[in-house]
Amino acid sequence: xxxxxxxxxxxxxxxxxxxxxxxxxxxxxxxxxxxxxxxxxxxxxxxxxxxxxxxxxxxxxxxxxxxxxxxxxxxxxxxxxxxxxxxxxxxxxxxxxxxxxxxxxxxxxxxxxxxxxxxxxxxxxxxxxxxxxxxxxxxxxxxxxxxxxxxxxxxxxxxxxxxxxxxxxxxxxxxxxxxxxxxxxxxxxxxxxxxxxxxxxxxxxxxxxxxxxxxxxxxxxxxxxxxxxxxxxxxxxxxxxxxxxxxxxxxxxxxxxxxxxxxxxxxxxxxxxxxxxxxxxxxxxxxxxxxxxxxxxxxxxxxxxxxxxxxxxxxxxxxxxxxxxxxxxxxxxxxxxxxxxxxxxxxxxxxxxxxxxxxxxxxxxxxxxxxxxxxxxxxxxxxxxxxxxxxxxxxxxxxxxxxxxxxxxxxxxxxxxxxxxxxxxxxxxxxxxxxxxxxxxxxxxxxxxxxxxxxxxxxxxxxxxxxxxxxxxxxxxxxxxxxxxxxxxxxxxxxxxxxxxxxxxxxxxxxxxxxxxxxxxxxxxxxxxxxxxxxxxxxxxxxxxxxxxxxxxxxxxxxxxxxxxxxxxxxxxxxxxxxxxxxxxxxxxxxxxxxxxxxxxxxxxxxxxxxxxxxxxxxxxxxxxxxxxxxxxxxxxxxxxxxxxxxxxxxxxxxxxxxxxxxxxxxxxxxxxxxxxxxxxxxxxxxxxxxxxxxxxxxxxxxxxxxxxxxxxxxxxxxxxxxxxxxxxxxxxxx
Amino acid sequence: xxxxxxxxxxxxxxxxxxxxxxxxxxxxxxxxxxxxxxxxxxxxxxxxxxxxxxxxxxxxxxxxxxxxxxxxxxxxxxxxxxxxxxxxxxxxxxxxxxxxxxxxxxxxxxxxxxxxxxxxxxxxxxxxxxxxxxxxxxxxxxxxxxxxxxxxxxxxxxxxxxxxxxxxxxxxxxxxxxxxxxxx
Numbered sequence: 001x002x003x004x005x006x007x008x009x010x011x012x013x014x015x016x017x018x019x020x021x022x023x024x025x026x027x028x029x030x031x032x033x034x035x036x037x038x039x040x041x042x043x044x045x046x047x048x049x050x051x052x053x054x055x056x057x058x059x060x061x062x063x064x065x066x067x068x069x070x071x072x073x074x075x076x077x078x079x080x081x082x083x084x085x086x087x088x089x090x091x092x093x094x095x096x097x098x099x100x101x102x103x104x105x106x107x108x109x110x111x112x113x114x115x116x117x118x119x120x121x122x123x124x125x126x127x128x129x130x131x132x133x134x135x136x137x138x139x140x141x142x143x144x145x146x147x148x149x150x151x152x153x154x155x156x157x158x159x160x161x162x163x164x165x166x167x168x169x170x171x172x173x174x175x176x177x178x179x180x181x182x183x184x185x186x187x188x189x190x191x192x193x194x195x196x197x198x199x200x201x202x203x204x205x206x207x208x209x210x211x212x213x214x215x216x217x218x219x220x221x222x223x224x225x226x227x228x229x230x231x232x233x234x235x236x237x238x239x240x241x242x243x244x245x246x247x248x249x250x251x252x253x254x255x256x257x258x259x260x261x262x263x264x265x266x267x268x269x270x271x272x273x274x275x276x277x278x279x280x281x282x283x284x285x286x287x288x289x290x291x292x293x294x295x296x297x298x299x300x301x302x303x304x305x306x307x308x309x310x311x312x313x314x315x316x317x318x319x320x321x322x323x324x325x326x327x328x329x330x331x332x333x334x335x336x337x338x339x340x341x342x343x344x345x346x347x348x349x350x351x352x353x354x355x356x357x358x359x360x361x362x363x364x365x366x367x368x369x370x371x372x373x374x375x376x377x378x379x380x381x382x383x384x385x386x387x388x389x390x391x392x393x394x395x396x397x398x399x400x401x402x403x404x405x406x407x408x409x410x411x412x413x414x415x416x417x418x419x420x421x422x423x424x425x426x427x428x429x430x431x432x433x434x435x436x437x438x439x440x441x442x443x444x445x446x447x448x449x450x451x452x453x454x455x456x457x458x459x460x461x462x463x464x465x466x467x468x469x470x471x472x473x474x475x476x477x478x479x480x481x482x483x484x485x486x487x488x489x490x491x492x493x494x495x496x497x498x499x500x501x502x503x504x505x506x507x508x509x510x511x512x513x514x515x516x517x518x519x520x521x522x523x524x525x526x527x528x529x530x531x532x533x534x535x536x537x538x539x540x541x542x543x544x545x546x547x548x549x550x551x552x553x554x555x556x557x558x559x560x561x562x563x564x565x566x567x568x569x570x571x572x573x574x575x576x577x578x579x580x581x582x583x584x585x586x587x588x589x590x591x592x593x594x595x596x597x598x599x600x601x602x603x604x605x606x607x608x609x610x611x612x613x614x615x616x617x618x619x620x621x622x623x624x625x626x627x628x629x630x631x632x633x634x635x636x637x638x639x640x641x642x643x644x645x646x647x648x649x650x651x652x653x654x655x656x657x658x659x660x661x662x663x664x665x666x667x668x669x670x671x672x673x674x675x676x677x678x679x680x681x682x683x684x685x686x687x688x689x690x691x692x693x694x695x696x697x698x699x700x701x702x703x704x705x706x707x708x709x710x711x712x713x714x715x716x717x718x719x720x721x722x723x724x725x726x727x728x729x730x731x732x733x734x735x
Numbered sequence: 736x737x738x739x740x741x742x743x744x745x746x747x748x749x750x751x752x753x754x755x756x757x758x759x760x761x762x763x764x765x766x767x768x769x770x771x772x773x774x775x776x777x778x779x780x781x782x783x784x785x786x787x788x789x790x791x792x793x794x795x796x797x798x799x800x801x802x803x804x805x806x807x808x809x810x811x812x813x814x815x816x817x818x819x820x821x822x823x824x825x826x827x828x829x830x831x832x833x834x835x836x837x838x839x840x841x842x843x844x845x846x847x848x849x850x851x852x853x854x855x856x857x858x859x860x861x862x863x864x865x866x867x868x869x870x871x872x873x874x875x876x877x878x879x880x881x882x883x884x885x886x887x888x889x890x891x892x893x894x895x896x897x898x899x900x901x902x903x904x905x906x907x908x909x910x911x912x913x914x915x916x917x918x919x
Contacts, residue, residue, distance in 0.1 A: 590758045591758065592757055593757070594758045595755040595757065596755060596756045596758065597754065597756070602754040602755065602756070603754060603756075605755075606756050606758070606759040609758050609759060610759045610760070610761065610762050611762050611763070612762040612764075632755070681913065681914060681915075681916040681917070682764075682767035682912045685912070686764070686767065689764075689765060693762075714917065716770055716771055717769065717916065717917065719770060721774055723776075735772075
């Protein structure tokens with residue numbers, strides 16, 4: 001029964017998307033070939049249906065009944081309308097051999113993918129934030145401000161479709177929705193090639209993508225990369241149809257899909273830009289380009305607006321330097337960028353090898369893609385040139401994240417261009433194409449991947465057929481499977497059991513969001529999480545636990561505003577725990593009328609004036625000259641000293657006082673007396689107390705993780721109580 | 736075109752704000768105390784042992800799942816491993832239950848550390864009590880082997896089983912931190 005519910009949920013989403021697409025095409029009077037019609041209807045409808053679900057989530061109408069109604073209405077309308085439509089034109093005929101060359105691998109792998117996708121979801125990101133956030137939206141009946149998880153700021157166009165499936169069939173139904181895109185895309189690729197009089201290249205290209213181990217793995221879990229690839233290719237197809245047929249009404253779905261690509265994954269940002277430029281160049285019409293931009297904007301704008309409202313940054317969690325906000329430090333974003341640009345520290349020249357067979361970029365395309373240079377042969381034909389141009393646009397974001405998954409949106413273009421190149425070789429091309437296809441199918445079968453790719457790969461692990469079927473159809477109960485197969489499942493459940501709703505849990509190493517309902521704070525996914533992480537380290541590391549006291553002396557000055565500004569660049573943020581002022585031996589008492597601000601991260605400035613040594617203001621960005629923390633006294637105050645308390649690791653930053661004198665910011669001649677105070681005996685308890693002040697009363701940490709031993713061995717010094725444990729994770733409550 | 740301009744303005748405005756704050760409320764450090772507290776919680780079904788270096792010797796009835804207290808008999812006893820003899824207070828959190836109080840009235844609690852009376856309290860109301868008794872260093876000749884006994888009287892007799900006395904939440908020792916405690 002559970003399996004049927006999962007299947008029904010995914011099919012319902014498919015039908016709703018198709019129906020939305022069909023209604024739009026009918027309204028525009030558009031007709032397509034049969035193969036491309038199914039593909040384009042589904043994708044364009046997905047953009048529309050996703051936007052509709054977005055509106056429901058934004059208005060807190062995420063009830064199963066409302067979602068079902070929202071899907072059923074277009075289905076009924078499309079059903080009623082379909083009967084009056086003439087059949088779309090047929091596709092070009094193919095020989096039986098080529099039909100079998102496509103049909104058999106597609107069916108065999110498609111069935112494998114279906115069984116794998118139906119297994120309970122345990123993928124890192126899928127069971128982490130993709131479905132974790134969806135399940136929370138479902139619980140809250142819609143969007144709410146999740147300030148502790150930067151992933152909540154990512155555009156979630158595909159996740160809106162997951163949300164409908166989740167409401168009906170829970171986690172695996174969402175993964176099945178992603179599979180729908182994987183199953184559909186080959187038909188779109190074939191249709192595009194057929195339109196360009198290259199049906200055999202279409203079959204080869206479609207299966208080069210479909211059978212690739214990376215596509216199979218990603219497309220069978222609740223990720224969004226394959227779906228994004230399909231949407232990008234859909235936008236490309238529609239633009240090509242517009243170019244060849246000059247039917248301007250096609251620009252509406254084309255623009256929608258280009259914008260929806262951005263709504264699916266923010267790294268598809270170049271797609272709408274390229275689409276608009278493409279229309280402009282081809283048509284030389286600003287009006288048509290503007291129209292395309294408008295439709296793209298319609299699909300993407302809801303997410304940008306949501307982020308602008310919730311995170312004060314329309315592109316959150318990116319571009320925090322340009323759109324500073326209290327929810328993520330630009331420095332953390334920069335750190336993540338650096339990490340993602342150098343996945344597994346693979347040097348640039350090794351990237352092609354690692355993406356194809358090496359696997360260090362988390363996923364492999366298959367050895368056949370070693371023939372990728374043959375794609376350049378496609379330059380001989382106009383469609384081939386278009387493919388390579390599109391590939392170039394779609395592959396751009398890969399430079400920002402060299403995880404192999406980020407190649408997927410560009411892969412359909414590469415696969416088709418490669419196919420055009422191979423099949424287009426005079427005389428032997430088609431036969432060679434067939435051989436390459438069979439070779440790719442054989443090498444991509446999960447049982448064979450280990451033979452050509454060393455070590456562990458991020459790929460489908462095919463269990464014995466009987467076991468896979470028992471898992472997929474829930475003969476093995478979902479909970480049993482999850483308990484047996486996924487270490488983080490049971491620890492996550494501890495949270496629902498022991499942590500009261502609404503409380504935050506600091507968990508530096510926990511990815512299980514989808515099957516529990518508490519608010520996790522990781523080490524990098526929010527400003528608060530980063531603060532908690534540093535606090536946690538502060539309890540144990542001398543560089544953070546010790547205090548660096550600075551006394552900055554200068555000749556007495558009377559000013560109404562004073563800054564402490566940096567003089568050098570340091571590859572660290574600027575942190576100040578306490579900032580005080582003095583004249584002679586007397587401290588200038590803090591007054592409620594003072595106004596505190598900073599050149600960066602002003603939201604946390606109060607932490608430098610709260611009389612608590614373990615809370616701090618951080619610049620949230622690496623130190624560059626001129627960074628400052630400022631006090632506006634409201635009236636002239638005479639001072640000759642600034643007293644700063646910082647962590648010992650801050651001693652390398654050079655600071656100087658700058659006063660507003662006669663309307664001009666004037667650096668003051670100063671000298672420093674600095675000294676180090678060793679960590680206080682109560683440092684761990686101070687940290688725990690600050691945790692509570694931040695609203696964090698729980699820590700969930702696995703044995704072996706940084707700090708786990710310290711908690712265990714010095715629990716009385718932390719003032720924490722061990723509440724529960726499962727699979728090597730311990731749940732601590734701060735007393 | 737106008738739409739794009741408005742949108743661009745909206746998104747740009749998202750990044751343009753001047754933010755300043757008043758001086759926040761001044762915080763004062765609480766007194767941080769080292770805790771060797773035995774929490775009364777069930778250890779079955781996922782619960783961890785709730786305190787290190789301590790254990791129940793007897794006199795506490797089994798804890799029901801989901802609760803953080805249990806009934807005691809008239810003489811619950813506990814064992815603690817302390818790291819030093821000086822500075823400790825004995826802290827007890829307990830509740831006098833109305834089901835007992837209504838029938839037998841006020842109860843007298845006597846606390847013994849290593850067999851020596853350390854303090855007592857009259858539990859004359861039906862409520863949760865947070866009790867603290869200073870423990871003289873002389874009572875802890877071997878801190879690593881410290882035994883605490885509570886004597887409660889009267890208790891509510893049961894037709895079957897031991898008498899019900901108080902609802903105990905936790906019991907243990909606390910002391911202020913000293914310079915000898917590990918700062919890191």
